[in-house]
Amino acid sequence: MTGSAIKQILKGDGRAVASLMSLIEDGDPKVKAVLKRIYPHTGKAHVIGVTGAAGTGKSSLIDRMTAEYRRRKKTVGILAVDPSSLFSTGAVLGDRVRMREHFVDDGVFIRSFATRGSHGGVSAAVREAIHLLDAAGKEVIFVETIGVGQDQLEIAALAHMVVVVLTPQMGDEVQGMKAGLAEIADILVVNKADLAGADETVQQLEALFVDEDFHIVATSAIKNQKIDLLVECIEQHRKESVDNGKYQSKRLNLCRQELLSLLREKVFAELAKKIADDSLETQVKLIAERQIDPYSAVDKMAKRIGI
């Protein structure tokens, strides 16, 4: 990537950003050199993770919040992380169609981010994409993930704050989600609040988290209701956490997580070199023949390669 392309990225040029974004998705080794150069220009964006089960209306909600942030003259980046699933690809991409109105707005960059993350996994690639949007001057960055499996835990290691989207239909399910929600959520949204049972769900959540300082907001993305309240809530949460020092320690923690993840990646690569001789295959055969168990084999190999 040329110096002038880097200048274009720092100016927020959509095409230059899109082009580096594609390289990040592909896991291109050229990416790191560029990120090293743009990294000094990062650290200004507010990164908001938005997670929740499929069908809770995350995309519509982000769409509406984006419009609200644009009204407030903030630039917005949106990464809809598609975990390259056999079974979910269609849905995530389909959702994006709804955001078409923002595609013509220079202040918004939208990307349905499909990657398996060739080096350090999906999280590493998403971190790179966040740095890119941050350097390109996006002031608010939404990272949308489908909350399944371990994904919703990882989002907390990527974003400054996490919005979890629920719906009134979830009813008693929330009870079983208490520990998980307490672990990752900063703001709980009961979306589709136009449906029956919304008030009860909010009351249920308030009772459940009476000891936490959660913000709980009921919205209807489809009817565009209470979106301004939600954005106000996000901004208030940010202000509060800057004032009480939590924001700064969260920022440090994100840097720590990224550094550790990069270190692991590096150690993996070195490990692969060290075991590239035939000793690996010898052990594999012995394990397959049940002449040694894998746990003892690892102890032996670790000793041999000096770990």
Add this chain to the structure above:
Amino acid sequence: MTGSAIKQILKGDGRAVASLMSLIEDGDPKVKAVLKRIYPHTGKAHVIGVTGAAGTGKSSLIDRMTAEYRRRKKTVGILAVDPSSLFSTGAVLGDRVRMREHFVDDGVFIRSFATRGSHGGVSAAVREAIHLLDAAGKEVIFVETIGVGQDQLEIAALAHMVVVVLTPQMGDEVQGMKAGLAEIADILVVNKADLAGADETVQQLEALFVDEDFHIVATSAIKNQKIDLLVECIEQHRKESVDNGKYQSKRLNLCRQELLSLLREKVFAELAKKIADDSLETQVKLIAERQIDPYSAVDKMAKRIGI
């Protein structure tokens, strides 16, 4: 765990198996010593991964296949892997209720396996659970995972073969799943074949995979139709792959994956010790202040700790 408990496991005693299974779920450090002792008795089970989107009827299908295998006098182990998700816990556990009839059968061990995998992640814990059921004499082991995110890729690194469950309702979606299916599936099941469109879905799949040697079977778990055909198909696939040598190389590959994953886990632990001094925090602060980028920081640290 005492020697007599280990003897009980090897005899297939349900309570001894359940007790070690709980320790595996908890990530208890005592587990490895026991696994080392039972490992020589493993390697006999046929491990079948069953994956597919929520609502495709995976659990019912496994339930019916279990009955068919029992009719054939085979013992069966079932691990329903619950990825400890905020949003999916209820569904997986609810499904299990349907299998109640097998709970009183000594030849079947069923476990809804909920773990975050304290050391090497969920995959490591599932591998341990498979070894346990294998050592306990279960001849067929079903590993059920919800196919979301990266999970369905991991199942291929855990099982001898993978059955992917689809439904007639998926229609044109399968087109977009071609690459993913080709990568992991050995057998494609169109379940809920009592619904309209089943024949078309089978034809679509046959056209899509005309160059692959997939087995494609249409079943109805709920009406108990074609389950014997599916089991026959699994057995035939196994026989074929033993005959053409693919089974042996798959077995080697599973051992290789496990060994590499254990090696990584070990290297992580050593890495954590090496960076436990304050150099990590110094770098974190420099990164947060944008005085260094994380990529250069890693290069520096790696050098210092001699990676």
